[in-house]
Amino acid sequence: MPQRLPIGIVGGTGYVSGELLRLLATHPSLKLGSIASVSQTGTPVAQVFPNLASCVDDVSFASVDELESMWRDGGLRGLFCATPHGAAAPVIARLLEGYGGSGRVVDISADFRFRDVRTFREIYGQDHGAPQLADEFFCAVPEHSAPTPARHAAHPGCFATAMLLGIVPLLRSGLTDGPFHIAGVTGSTGSGRSPLATTHHPERHSNLYAYRPLNHRHAPEVRAIALHLTGEDAAVQFVPHSGPFARGIHITIQGSLARSADGTSLLAALKHAYEDRPFVEVVDTPPRIKDVVGSNRARITATAEADCFAVMVVLDNLVKGAAGGAMQWMNRLLDLDERAGLTIPGPAWI
């Protein structure tokens, strides 16, 4: 049996890191090499992730220094960075400075989503932590870019993945006109491990509310990524909502059809865009989050009435929207089958 390649993770105790550990546990070609934590260095990983005890029972969180020395010695073939935005760029810059090895990096934060770091500054209100590395990262949903165009990759994020899965094929098909009006609902894990008033169980349970309507960072992010991929500059109006569940995203994209387009041609364009993409299923009826949570799959459909269309997309924010999408990139960067370690179906009833 071929050796599994060792992989490092930074931002170890986060929700996305937990999902990366879960995916690595059954990956046929990759395995955990080191997982670094700033807050829990030395703590057994199973103490933070008891659900993973059977596969990490002898592993403790390393310090970033320990992970760095393994990386520089060639002991890690790839690295996932799953820290908050702003924290990722400096740690990646530190790990790549003077590094002559063949290791690849996939960043899951927002730090390398923009080719122009001025856009990062405008949207996130802070200077970029490693502008010299912006050209070394390519950001897209893996389904939208055939070859791997850069040395390292940046994951677009969970809401953005769902929006781009709908928008990019629409823009490429020319079947729609004008702005995209998007409403999205996310589960509470989308906000990460640190408790907030808006993720507190009594607030969230049996509740539904919008936040930052028409003023969310993901709208300009999606616009910039879609422009780069398609050459089309489409306005994106986004109203995100907090939903009463832990994981999953549902979005609805609405807008106007181009002349001569209809629901049938829209659905056909989506089917064509994703016909050989194993993780995106184009379906004929509105998709449900329970049909994808826990898996790396997204489901999408389209419908139209008169000159209006609606496209619905569902995915798991922590898998296809984070760790799973990032694993697709890592598989590609290491010349592995893109599907490796990602074909386990979801449990549905969670």
Ligand SMILES: NC(=O)c1ccc[n+]([C@@H]2O[C@H](COP(=O)([O-])OP(=O)(O)OC[C@H]3O[C@@H](n4cnc5c(N)ncnc54)[C@H](OP(=O)(O)O)[C@@H]3O)[C@@H](O)[C@H]2O)c1
């Ligand atoms: N949650 C989602 O659904 C989702 C989806 C797509 C993308 N993302 C992105 O993925 C990244 C991780 O998300 P998450 O939900 O896993 O977040 P999280 O649960 O808050 O975990 C992030 C981890 O990063 C480390 N960290 C926190 N502050 C840090 C700092 N200032 N400097 C360095 N490390 C720090 C901490 O781990 P240690 O103390 O162990 O180092 C923390 O547990 C974020 O950038 C997020 O935007 C999340």
